[in-house]
Amino acid sequence: MSVSIKELTLSFGDVEVLKRLDLEIERGEFLVLLGSSGCGKSTLLNCIAGLLDITDGQIFINGRNVTWEQPKDRGIGMVFQSYALYPQMTVEGNLSFGLKNARVPKDEIARRIARAAEILHMGPLLKRKPAQLSGGQRQRVAIGRALVRDVDVFLFDEPLSNLDAKLRAELRVEIKRLHQQLENTTMIYVTHDQIEAMTLADRIAIMRAGSIQQLAEPHTIYNRPVNKYVAGFIGSPSINLIDGTIEMNGVPSFVAGRTRIGIERYAFSGNGPKPGGATFGIRPEHIFLGRAAAEEPFTAEVDVEVIEPMGADTLVWSKLDGHELRFRVDGQVPIRTGERVPIGFDPARASIFDAETEMRL
């Protein structure tokens, strides 16, 4: 285990921000902490870094109990959203500051800076001040500052949130490349951007109000969300959720108004289907249109209410028997507002949640 967190609790006064949180992170893993703003992601990261005194629990890094240790002794490097470069120092000064504090010999410092500069393509920038750099370059320097520390664990706190969309996409790939290049380096990456999470992560931890809802590979989180919150949080445009009931006369089926969806092929977890209130979730990209729809186990006809062309594909808003239904079609398909179109999907790809507990069935 590279990082392991046991029963971590953190309170600011009376407010319990993290609640008995457990988390095990493998060596060399890229773990993304994903959650909406204010759910405690940064707080958790600061606890791992040792920048906050925790209320209860333990933190282990590389098998060593670091609960009471100073940030500099934990073997971590950290990258912040606001870059947090020292404005009065050059890029070189920023990179070497930590090493000088640790009394690393001069030639070793030079060697590490040269290596970081090469990996992050910032050789020509070394003599510049942060104010003379663009946003992307600044964040690269901030990553370099963690890199020269030669640590086993990188902590990223929304490092790309201050960049524009194009740079964000570029740097995202660069971070992924960096992780592949640095074997055995663990990365813990905080973001509220699900695209970043899906593209970067080996595993994603979805956080909500100070606890982890689901910890799994991106594929699992996307296809088999453990509860309604996770299902709604992951995926853009977000999953269609239809309230109804499960009925069991003969074959199990999901009933909402006059619509009846056969769910005999749905992989129920636990003891199989039980009759009762439920929410049926189907992703917009799993609904097909026209001829492709006819081959799906469930088919229906809907009226197109609004279309949102996005180039590569088009998002269609419609109603299935009074329930809001969004689906995604290829951008080249001609489709017009007011048309009545056949759609279809495979209920086996759906997610069904208990109406009361909101947990996956």
Next chain:
Amino acid sequence: MADVAALNTAGVAADAVSKDLAGPRGARPRRAISRRNVFLYGTLFVISVYYLLPLYVMIVTSLKGMPEIRLGNVFSPPMEITFEPWVKAWAEACTGLNCDGLSRGFWNSVQITVPSVILSIAIASLNGYALANWRFKGADVFFTILIFGAFIPYQVMLYPMVIILREIGLYGSLSGLVLVHTIFGMPILTLLFRNYFTSLPEELFKAARVDGAGFWGIYFKIMLPMSLPIFVVALIIQITGIWNDFLFGVVYTRPESYPMTVQLNNIVNSVQGVKEYNVNMAATLLTGLVPLIVYFASGKLFVRGIAAGAVKG
């Protein structure tokens, strides 16, 4: 159908554009003499005169000889410029005790001001830094007490301070006065520094901690270089405040170590002989020179400091 409608609106828009081309365009013209300007500049002028006239009278008078002053034309420029009064004010004017002018008071004031300013700013900036960034146990209580201190009138503490200084054996000495200035400057300066350090990005502090810098390392290598503007502000407040102080100077020192302000008072108020208005004016100007120079010099530094500080980096 829709296309035709679109074409039509485009045509209408083109018409409107050609008609509007003759209309207003670019910056709106402003009249130089508008009622607003007359009022604004008139007010400014009157206020300037109100403040500058006394200064003018002082300068003019300080450059006249006594015979000319007796003529009574207060506003007229000197017929014959003489620097005699300035020399006398600096080196020969008599206070109650001795006759070596303001020079003695000047050096006393320097000896009081320099250490007081350095000491108070050094301590207050550290206080502010600790309060803003390290949030030690009891920080809030400490801060509340300190702020409360800013609201207690000095007069209340005057006599207790005399006793304290007497007990620790500093009463009447320059170091005693330095101590008093340092203590009394503390609340407002600490507040100033705390607020400034709080406004610096917190992540910078965190980054420095991860980089292994400690309390002093972060203070000297990260915080100080970013805080030039606030140090200049503190310098202005302290130098002018301490230089201009009269009350503490009278109460806590002996005559031979009176600061310049107290000596000025003694020169102007000495009752022997004729009133030498020109010497008094020169002495007053001399005493006010230091704060004046500080304002002029630091104004530039202040602007440069803000530009160089560029916190967002």
